[in-house]
Amino acid sequence: MVKIKRKHESTLSKPRKSESRKRARNDGPARLVSLDQLRWSKVQMPDRFDDAEGFYGLEEIDGVDVEMIEGKTTYKLLDPEGRGKDKLGQKEDSDADEPFSPEDGPEEEGEEEWQGFSDSPEDAEEPTTMAQDDTASAASEEPAPEVVDEPKTKKLKQKKPKAEKVPTKTEGDDVNPFALLEEDDDVDLPGWNSVDLSIPTLRALSKLSFGAPTAIQQASIPRILAGHHVIGKASTGSGKTLAFGIPILESYLSTEEPPSDDNDDDKKQQKEKLPLALVLAPTRELAHQIRDHLTALSQFAPDFRITTLTGGLSLQKQLRQLENGSDLIIATPGRLWEIVSEGIGWIDKLRRGLRFLVIDEADRLLQEGHFKEVEEVINLLNKNEEEDSDVESNDDAPPLEDLQQEPRTGKKKKKVAAKLPRRQVLVFSATFHKGLQQKLAGKGKKDWKGSLGSGDLMEQNESIEWLLRRLNFGNQTPKFVDVNPVSQMAENLREGIVECGAMEKDLYLYYLLLRYPCRTLVFTNSISSVKRLSPLLTELQLPASPLHSNMIQKARLRNLERFSSPSTPNSILIATDVAARGLDIKNVEMVIHYHVPRTADMYVHRSGRTARAADRGVSVLLCAPEELQGVRRLVAKVHDEAKAKDSLGRYNIKSFSVDRDLAKRLKPRLDLAKKIADSTVEKQKKSKEDDWLKTAAEELGVDYDSEEFEKRKVGKKGERGKMKREKAAGIGKDEVTAMRRQLKELLAKKVNAGFSTRYLTSGTVNIAQALLDGDKMHENIMGVEKMRVVDERM
Numbered sequence: 187m188v189k190i191k192r193k194h195e196s197t198l199s200k201p202r203k204s205e206s207r208k209r210a211r212n213d214g215p216a217r218l219v220s221l222d223q224l225r226w227s228k229v230q231m232p233d234r235f236d237d238a239e240g241f242y243g244l245e246e247i248d249g250v251d252v253e254m255i256e257g258k259t260t261y262k263l264l265d266p267e268g269r270g271k272d273k274l275g276q277k278e279d280s281d282a283d284e285p286f287s288p289e290d291g292p293e294e295e296g297e298e299e300w301q302g303f304s305d306s307p308e309d310a311e312e313p314t315t316m317a318q319d320d321t322a323s324a325a326s327e328e329p330a331p332e333v334v335d336e337p338k339t340k341k342l343k344q345k346k347p348k349a350e351k352v353p354t355k356t357e358g359d360d361v362n363p364f365a366l367l368e369e370d371d372d373v374d375l376p377g378w379n380s381v382d383l384s385i386p387t388l389r390a391l392s393k394l395s396f397g398a399p400t401a402i403q404q405a406s407i408p409r410i411l412a413g414h415h416v417i418g419k420a421s422t423g424s425g426k427t428l429a430f431g432i433p434i435l436e437s438y439l440s441t442e443e444p445p446s447d448d449n450d451d452d453k454k455q456q457k458e459k460l461p462l463a464l465v466l467a468p469t470r471e472l473a474h475q476i477r478d479h480l481t482a483l484s485q486f487a488p489d490f491r492i493t494t495l496t497g498g499l500s501l502q503k504q505l506r507q508l509e510n511g512s513d514l515i516i517a518t519p520g521r522l523w524e525i526v527s528e529g530i531g532w533i534d535k536l537r538r539g540l541r542f543l544v545i546d547e548a549d550r551l552l553q554e555g556h557f558k559e560v561e562e563v564i565n566l567l568n569k570n571e572e573e574d575s576d577v578e579s580n581d582d583a584p585p586l587e588d589l590q591q592e593p594r595t596g597k598k599k600k601k602v603a604a605k606l607p608r609r610q611v612l613v614f615s616a617t618f619h620k621g622l623q624q625k626l627a628g629k630g631k632k633d634w635k636g637s638l639g640s641g642d643l644m645e646q647n648e649s650i651e652w653l654l655r656r657l658n659f660g661n662q663t664p665k666f667v668d669v670n671p672v673s674q675m676a677e678n679l680r681e682g683i684v685e686c687g688a689m690e691k692d693l694y695l696y697y698l699l700l701r702y703p704c705r706t707l708v709f710t711n712s713i714s715s716v717k718r719l720s721p722l723l724t725e726l727q728l729p730a731s732p733l734h735s736n737m738i739q740k741a742r743l744r745n746l747e748r749f750s751s752p753s754t755p756n757s758i759l760i761a762t763d764v765a766a767r768g769l770d771i772k773n774v775e776m777v778i779h780y781h782v783p784r785t786a787d788m789y790v791h792r793s794g795r796t797a798r799a800a801d802r803g804v805s806v807l808l809c810a811p812e813e814l815q816g817v818r819r820l821v822a823k824v825h826d827e828a829k830a831k832d833s834l835g836r837y838n839i840k841s842f843s844v845d846r847d848l849a850k851r852l853k854p855r856l857d858l859a860k861k862i863a864d865s866t867v868e869k870q871k872k873s874k875e876d877d878w879l880k881t882a883a884e885e886l887g888v889d890y891d892s893e894e895f896e897k898r899k900v901g902k903k904g905e906r907g908k909m910k911r912e913k914a915a916g917i918g919k920d921e922v923t924a925m926r927r928q929l930k931e932l933l934a935k936k937v938n939a940g941f942s943t944r945y946l947t948s949g950t951v952n953i954a955q956a957l958l959d960g961d962k963m964h965e966n967i968m969g970v971e972k973m974r975v976v977d978e979r980m
């Protein structure tokens with residue numbers, strides 16, 4: 187069998203569908219046909235194949251045998267099981283773009299790979315149809331940027347009843363029409379009355395026990411539903427994901443059309459599955475978390491399909507999910523760029539389909555190598571958009587507060603908006619630098635657009651201003667919604683420092699983890715510190731796992747899962763800033779900054795992994811004396827300075843009290859554990875290095891002499907460090923076993939001599955209070971559960 191390609195010529199017109207179908211019905215499984223009778227399909231060129239050199243218009247055909255009969259070339263259509271009758275002229279919905287599906291057609295190269303791997307439940311998603319709506323929700327055009335400093339409590343118009351999602355594959359014709367009405371009665375969420383939502387969304391919110399919107403949700407959702415671009419700022423853990431997730435789901439529900447019996451091919455073509463929304467997230471973990479969050483939100487919209495596109499997991503599988511149809515795509519910029527730059531037709535589909543572009547953790551998206559990819563993706567989406575980015579104007583449009591969502595009737599809505607953007611851009615973060623905030627709030631001298639200027643991009647590559655300039659807001663000024671204009675920190679967070687020498691950080695970290703056992707996230711500034719601390723704490727029998735960007739993706743996700751598991755309430759995650767943004771892990775009670783964060787924003791985001799939603803939490807900075815001034819400055823930036831300064835004008839960050847005697851008694855354990863951990867790490871490193879060098883030497887055909895190599899390395903890394911590493915790596919197996927035995931004995935001995943357990947009480951522990959009040963509060967800080975740990979190890 188061959189695959190034939192031909193260059194498109196108008197004379198080689200394809201047979202009309204009805205004609206070819208007729209022929210198919212009359213013919214047998216394998217037939218001789220003329221060239222024009224074959225079902226040619228257009229060869230799709232990669233999206234980024236800019237200079238096609240005449241290749242556009244190329245057509246191809248599969249499943250054809252070529253035979254020479256009496257000097258003439260004849261084409262024989264292969265149809266092994268006679269099923270080609272349908273295939274010849276009539277495409278089936280599920281394989282709309284493929285001449286033969288892998289199941290139906292002859293085996294093709296690469297088919298196995300295409301079947302994908304099943305390492306995630308996403309595989310199970312089934313394709314369904316989705317109708318697109320060209321109109322956006324109603325809104326008025328307001329020239330000045332609207333700023334919402336306080337959450338608006340003003341009630342919008344009374345909620346109108348909405349049509350329930352039309353049942354599709356799981357619910358048959360014999361569904362009890364009253365069942366859905368009965369279920370509606372279950373939704374009693376008066377807290378959400380101010381936001382006009384459909385029944386499936388309300389039911390999910392009720393199931394999730396979200397009785398009322400958070401401030402950012404209350405302020406943003408009506409504006410997004412009304413069709414505006416929104417830039418949203420709210421503290422960490424305040425529910426920003428649903429602030430954009432709810433309007434996306436509402437938009438989907440309002441445009442979803444009931445399945446029709448219509449078999450007409452052309453109409454089916456019109457119902458092409460296009461993605462409705464794209465969320466860009468800076469890290470893979472965050473992308474997966476957003477998916478989980480929005481999957482829970484859309485649990486009563488079973489046909490709402492979410493696809494995550496993240497690096498480290500199978501590209502083929504993600505592509506297959508995209509092909510199956512996706513309403514919402516959640517992507518990291520790298521993987522998205524990989525797909526759109528090499529894939530076929532995706533840029534076009536995104537351009538035509540997207541009604542929402544969400545930039546989550548906007549400022550971070552521009553850091554750490556994402557800059558170029560974000561720029562490219564935005565440029566591609568913007569292409570050809572500038573001219574037609576707004577829908578028609580309607581000067582009579584009502585003001586925002588009077589706007590009301592159309593009832594979810596499942597039918598297309600009336601176009602009543604004034605210059606509504608065709609695609610809404612939603613930008614969210616907990617941190618926007620103060621200058622920009624002022625500009626967005628219209629308090630600066632220039633308006634936000636004018637002031638962004640056109641400076642050197644490379645100088646501004648970490649600036650959200652650059653991003654805002656690049657995003658296509660069309661003629662609409664985005665609404666800036668800021669629900670915490672003064673302090674950037676979460677309300678229930680207690681912050682403080684533990685002062686210690688730079689070389690004592692390991693000791694005080696161990697002290698804190700042992701003294702206040704709870705789910706704790708420890709942040710460091712480097713991967714090497716994560717790699718060192720994680721085995722060290724493991725040797726000390728603490729449940730610690732590492733997380734950094736050099737780990738393979740599956741290990742990253744596994745460690746996160748382990749850290750979040752309810753069965754390990756005192757788990758510890760040692761992480762770089764890859765875990766600083768967006769991660770929403772239940773019951774993280776303490777965040778420890780082993781290294782002082784490099785920026786104030788990073789301090790906000792790291793600390794924001796605790797004290798989320800209504801929970802409380804504590805953020806502890808391990809701070810060497812020489813770091814103190816910098817820390818004061820850093821912390822001052824994220825608080826209301828006027829209130830936070832002491833009489834000397836310094837930001838008054840609390841010093842947590844620690845029992846230094848007790849800490850000192852922990853030192854022998856720590857020193858021994860360090861020796862063991864260092865030896866293991868160095869041995870692993872050496873063996874990896876040796877392996878790598880041996881392989882490289884083999885490939886180059888040279889001899890590898892590890893001693894010779896070491897000699898050369900010394901000059902670079904320093905004699906002392908080298909000797910230390912060598913010593914650690916040189917510790918024999920027996921010695922390590924002996925040290926482990928010794929450590930076990932030390933860990934079994936109590937070090938809290940003089941510390942009476944009779945005061946220990948059960949109940950909830952307020953670690954922040956305990957840290958603030960110091961050791962006199964021992965009796966209040968450790969519950970029975972915690973006492974068990976303390977008894978064993980202190």
Ligand SMILES: Nc1ncnc2c1ncn2[C@@H]1O[C@H](COP(=O)(O)OP(=O)(O)OP(=O)(O)O)[C@@H](O)[C@H]1O
Nearest residue numbers: 396398399400422423424425426427616768770799
């Ligand atoms: N209306 C609500 N009522 C109660 N809890 C909510 C509500 N909305 C969201 N939450 C919960 O609040 C927590 C934080 O939400 P989310 O992760 O969206 O915060 P965020 O503002 O995006 O935080 P970050 O800035 O750290 O990314 C989640 O556990 C979420 O389930």
